[in-house]
Amino acid sequence: MVTFDHREPGTPEQKWADSKALRTAPELDLEGVDRAVVFAxxxxxxxxxxGGTVHRLIQTGSSVRVIVATLGEKSHPDSPTHTQQTLSRVRHLEMSEAVGAITAGCVTPEYLALPDGGLTAKALADPVNEAMTWLAQGRHPLAVVTWVKDGHPDHEILAAQVQEAAGAAAVRCVQYPIWWWHWGTPGKLPRGLVYVPLSDEDRDAKQQALEHHVSQVRPLSDQPGDEVLLGPHILEHFEREREYFILAAPHQTPVFNRVHTESEDPWSVDSSRYEHRKRDVLTASLPRELYPRALDIGCSTGALTAQLAAHVGVMTAVDASDVALGKARTRLTERGLKNVQLRNAVLPEQWDPDWTDLDLIVVSEVGYFCSPEQWKKLLSLCTKALSSDGHLVLCHWRHPIKDWPLDGDDVHREARRRRNLTRLVEHREADFEIDIYARTKRGRA
Structure with a gap:
């Protein structure tokens, strides 16, 4: 029986007890999840x-697969009693029993039998892609994997491969920290943190499963080299009434191709009063009447692009969805607008080095469709691409963005941190926010 220490002040878990990020994280929506794959x-x-989330998914009727990449045979490299081959057999059996405990015997784990400590993207590609193909056949699929910044090479390589494949398949992906709870700090929790509440039944099933991982939660023997790996100071992080995950940013192209295919006007840009007002406020806020060279990032079906066209000489409008760009092309042609070039690109990865010395860059309703790292890079690229007297416009919806790691306030907050940007215009209301920046002149703070 595994016994968890009570959380007294000074225990490792205590540092998380008052974390605002944990208290205010939104709940992960599991409603309707019909297929899930959990990668370990x-x-x-x-x-x-x-473990608790898997139990909950099984109880609600989801089809769940559990895929384990290695058998963790190098967990005790200095063991005098267990060879790697012995540990492989032991941990194989423990995993089977643990997964049986959290799935009521409904799931048999799938073993890739890859080398512990030696995972590679090449070795993972085929099994991960097969799992994504299976997931993509569901109506509301979910991929669950270790965190890409967890501090263990195997965790991170597996996470990166799953995150990329899930993004390409338009499958929602969440990542769970393991070692982060031990070495991380509350002040550096990542954006996109969400939680799943665990019932008493979920937590009981999780504890029963942990008891089956005997080689990890108890010493192999009393000899040096056979010490316990997951002692109470580690396990207490997983005793919570919640399990926490980090949302992975989906790949924009498949997501938005699907969105624009399923609906002629997914954002109601032609009928929504919000959309019309937002565009009017944005264009009225521009500090200059005419901008010779402009870039519109995330143009979608081109509603804002068409309105901006009256204020620019020539403009490049970019979107990750070729379906959306087809609709934008139709709109521009119908209005006789010939000063706009449309480009299909996923930014920041496909940033064109020729986009330099621009007089106007508009980033509207797209910053929160980046990961935090992508947004920082895109913001830097936009800043460098501005002419000496150019303007960067940010405009975003201020309410929560479901299933993406950032929201509008996160996007604008990052821009306000930049010392090389000076804010010229600030407009904030309940539904949207507009900030207009110029590059900071040399010598200014």
């Missing part, structure tokens, strides 16, 4: 990070 780098990852 090593046996026990799945139980520690997502």
């Amino acid at each position: 780098a090593h046996p026990d990852d799945e139980t520690l990070g997502a």
